[in-house]
Amino acid sequence: MRRERFQKLQDGLSAGGLDGLVLLGSSSVVYATGAAMPAQDGDRAALFRAVAVVVKGESAPHLYTLYADGAPPELPSDHLHGPLFPDLDDGMDLFAKALTAHFAAGAGIGVDHQSHAMLRGLSGFDWADASGVLGAAKLQKTVDEVSCIRQAQLLNELAMVDALRILRPGVRQIDLSAVFLRRVFELGASAGGIDPIWQVMAPTREIGPWTLHGDLAYPTVTTDRFLRHGDVIWVDAGIVWEGYASDYGRTWITGADPNAQQLVQFRRWRSVVDACLDILKPGVSGLQLGKVAIQANDGVRPWIEHFYLAHGVGTDSAEMPLIGTDFGDQFDEQLIMQPGMVAVFEPVIWEDGAAGYRSEDIVAVTDTGWIKLSGSTYDPYGFGA
Amino acid sequence: MSPAPRDHGVLIGMMSLEDDARVDFSLLRGERRAKVLSGMETHGLDALMLGGSGDVHYVSGARQLGRAGVLPYAPVAVVVRETGRVHLMSTWDEGVPPEIAREDLYGLSWNPMSLMASLANVPGLRDSRRVGTDGLTPMFAAMISQLVGSAELVDAAPVMAAARRIKAADEITCLDVASAIAESALSAMEDALRPGIAERELLGIYDEHVARLGAPTPPSESVCFATPSRGPVRFRHLASDRPVGDGELVVLAPGALYAGYEAGLARTRVAGQSAPPGAADLLSRCARSMEALLAACRAGNTGADLYRAWEDAGGVESPVPLAHGLGLGAEPPVIGLGRGAEASLEEGMVLSVQSWVAEEGVGGCLQRATVVIESGGASALTRYGRL
Numbered sequence: 001m002r003r004e005r006f007q008k009l010q011d012g013l014s015a016g017g018l019d020g021l022v023l024l025g026s027s028s029v030v031y032a033t034g035a036a037m038p039a040q041d042g043d044r045a046a047l048f049r050a051v052a053v054v055v056k057g058e059s060a061p062h063l064y065t066l067y068a069d070g071a072p073p074e075l076p077s078d079h080l081h082g083p084l085f086p087d088l089d090d091g092m093d094l095f096a097k098a099l100t101a102h103f104a105a106g107a108g109i110g111v112d113h114q115s116h117a118m119l120r121g122l123s124g125f126d127w128a129d130a131s132g133v134l135g136a137a138k139l140q141k142t143v144d145e146v147s148c149i150r151q152a153q154l155l156n157e158l159a160m161v162d163a164l165r166i167l168r169p170g171v172r173q174i175d176l177s178a179v180f181l182r183r184v185f186e187l188g189a190s191a192g193g194i195d196p197i198w199q200v201m202a203p204t205r206e207i208g209p210w211t212l213h214g215d216l217a218y219p220t221v222t223t224d225r226f227l228r229h230g231d232v233i234w235v236d237a238g239i240v241w242e243g244y245a246s247d248y249g250r251t252w253i254t255g256a257d258p259n260a261q262q263l264v265q266f267r268r269w270r271s272v273v274d275a276c277l278d279i280l281k282p283g284v285s286g287l288q289l290g291k292v293a294i295q296a297n298d299g300v301r302p303w304i305e306h307f308y309l310a311h312g313v314g315t316d317s318a319e320m321p322l323i324g325t326d327f328g329d330q331f332d333e334q335l336i337m338q339p340g341m342v343a344v345f346e347p348v349i350w351e352d353g354a355a356g357y358r359s360e361d362i363v364a365v366t367d368t369g370w371i372k373l374s375g376s377t378y379d380p381y382g383f384g385a
Numbered sequence: 386m387s388p389a390p391r392d393h394g395v396l397i398g399m400m401s402l403e404d405d406a407r408v409d410f411s412l413l414r415g416e417r418r419a420k421v422l423s424g425m426e427t428h429g430l431d432a433l434m435l436g437g438s439g440d441v442h443y444v445s446g447a448r449q450l451g452r453a454g455v456l457p458y459a460p461v462a463v464v465v466r467e468t469g470r471v472h473l474m475s476t477w478d479e480g481v482p483p484e485i486a487r488e489d490l491y492g493l494s495w496n497p498m499s500l501m502a503s504l505a506n507v508p509g510l511r512d513s514r515r516v517g518t519d520g521l522t523p524m525f526a527a528m529i530s531q532l533v534g535s536a537e538l539v540d541a542a543p544v545m546a547a548a549r550r551i552k553a554a555d556e557i558t559c560l561d562v563a564s565a566i567a568e569s570a571l572s573a574m575e576d577a578l579r580p581g582i583a584e585r586e587l588l589g590i591y592d593e594h595v596a597r598l599g600a601p602t603p604p605s606e607s608v609c610f611a612t613p614s615r616g617p618v619r620f621r622h623l624a625s626d627r628p629v630g631d632g633e634l635v636v637l638a639p640g641a642l643y644a645g646y647e648a649g650l651a652r653t654r655v656a657g658q659s660a661p662p663g664a665a666d667l668l669s670r671c672a673r674s675m676e677a678l679l680a681a682c683r684a685g686n687t688g689a690d691l692y693r694a695w696e697d698a699g700g701v702e703s704p705v706p707l708a709h710g711l712g713l714g715a716e717p718p719v720i721g722l723g724r725g726a727e728a729s730l731e732e733g734m735v736l737s738v739q740s741w742v743a744e745e746g747v748g749g750c751l752q753r754a755t756v757v758i759e760s761g762g763a764s765a766l767t768r769y770g771r772l
Binding site for chain 1: 607
């Protein structure tokens with residue numbers, strides 16, 4: 001898997017006329033090198049970041065890391081280096097030396113982030129945006145990548161069984177996080193992804209949080225809020241296994257079974273996703289998927305304005321393909337589904353006055369259709385293929 | 386509340402009290418904003434466009450979704466000197482403090498063109514002549530240049546790093562609370578430690594505990610590792626499935642965040658009853674080196690003084706920093722790994738200081754503390770029995 005990913009980056013370098021890549025974002029480093037690193041919060045992850053250097057024509061990436069225990073076993077020892085500190089002026093002598101060892105003066109290098117220390121201290125290269133090369137490589141997953149996403153998702157779903165089990169009036173949002181996080185690490189998660197979300201959905205938009213666009217606010221941040229009888233909870237959580245993110249989305253109800261109206265919401269959600277899956281195969285455009293989703297929801301767009309009908313998942317929790325975003329219809333029309341793309345369908349069914357239903361189905365596009373990577377239980381709403 | 390509680394201890398908790406005795410976050414945000422605006426004045430910056438999570442937290446005080454890892458630069462918060470306003474990328478106002486009005490928000494976008502269109506509406510931004518950022522990408526450099534015309538794009542660090550470096554009293558209180566949460570997590574991990582438990586189970590217990598306390602985003606999941614009593618001993622960062630062996634020295638190193646402020650500590654404990662021969666010596670060597678480092682954490686000293694103290698105490702080159710800054714996450718300076726010899730220590734800085742020693746045939750020992758530099762020397766914010 002790591003070899004195949006590296007080859008894709010090499011192909012991208014050739015196609016883009018670049019001499020190499022210097023990658024600083026956590027998920028890009030993971031993609032390029034396969035390095036494991038402990039999940040860390042924002043500025044800690046930045047100050048002690050790992051750096052990947054990909055040199056055109058070489059057979060393996062260079063990894064500069066503080067976390068040598070996370071280096072993949074096959075990485076040649078002369079490709080594993082101590083950490084660089086790209087955020088510090090004090091780190092530029094090391095960084096410049098490293099780059100001089102890999103690249104000739106004037107080399108064209110793709111980069112995903114630049115600190116001002118780098119802008120001051122690393123002159124003599126022609127910097128370009130790495131997003132083109134990375135985006136193209138990441139868009140279609142290999143079979144092994146798809147397996148990693150499925151495994152991450154399985155661990156996530158299993159840990160959610162335990163969290164759902166404790167849900168009753170009086171439990172707080174953070175209590176659900178506590179049970180979920182403990183269980184998911186016991187089960188084998190490599191790292192956490194996002195702070196798990198257990199948002200209580202107010203029955204109408206009007207009494208939910210104020211938003212710029214008038215549509216729903218989602219996701220809001222977990223607190224010690226108590227969950228009370230009848231609260232409709234939109235759950236969202238992502239963890240990481242071998243560098244790949246899961247994406248769990250379900251609707252739960254506190255202390256009650258879904259009523260008839262809520263079950264209808266669920267069935268409508270199912271029918272929207274099914275309408276998409278009915279046509280999903282290579283060659284179908286994002287715009288076509290959006291259209292059938294809207295049609296299945298009686299002409300109402302079944303997703304939140306600031307989000308999407310579907311998004312990809314990989315070493316990032318949300319990546320291309322994005323369908324139904326502010327990139328617009330023309331973008332969606334040109335977005336053609338291809339084998340190996342992974343799509344997380346997360347439509348939202350909303351009945352103002354009676355809240356709504358939201359879950360996430362993850363599928364990978366195959367040569368002829370799709371396979372499902374997420375599970376098919378939607379407790380407490382039941383099963384749905 | 387009483388004007389200034391004489392017993393600081395009443396402040397160390399997370400719930401608000403009826404008498405408003407604990408951290409006044411509105412005051413704290415106001416202090417931070419004033420520092421930033423005055424720094425912008427001093428350095429001649431008309432606007433800041435910030436993407437680093439600590440910087441965004443510092444200027445906005447918003448409760449933002451915790452996520453692991455670091456993303457490439459994008460402008461998540463904007464500060465305009467002329468208007469004195471902070472603008473934040475948030476589609477809703479939940480979690481946003483009241484001084485950031487609804488009209489100061491701009492929405493989450495996937496398309497950078499929509500983001501730029503929103504930013505074009507931020508009053509005063511397009512008229513800026515000097516704009517500070519805390520990072521760039523080639524794409525955003527081009528787009529921001531287009532947005533602000535001929536304005537110069539410069540480093541925001543002289544403003545942001547300077548503002549964040551010296552902590553206000555309420556920031557120290559937040560760090561005190563974070564320290565107490567981390568100590569609580571250490572107690573939970575200590576209780577669970579026994580031969581046969583896997584590192585990942587200890588990590589699970591840690592995460593469960595800090596979440597239950599209301600601080601579910603760990604600053605780092607590198608919180609424990611067992612060190613082998615046979616063969617080479619390495620500092621490890623990732624929790625493994627390997628069961629902890631009887632008599633092994635186990636590093637327990639939890640951290641915690643409170644209102645974004647990070648503190649952490651580490652202790653090394655023996656799993657089971659019988660420590661390997663030489664463990665007592667190793668633990669006391671670790672403690673001596675720690676004392677030497679802490680003694681060197683004085684205002685006016687530099688990183689070189691820490692290096693010297695470490696070496697004089699018999700320390701060999703450490704695979705982890707001897708010290709680094711703390712505040713809204715990890716901060717410069719980094720002292721250790723060949724960096725930071727010239728970094729100067731000032732009163733009001735907060736540091737994570739750590740002593741790691743290892744010996745083949747015995748294991749490894751880590752001590753870590755969160756300290757604030759005061760006039761008389763370093764004062765530990767984290768407190769826990771040594772052994």
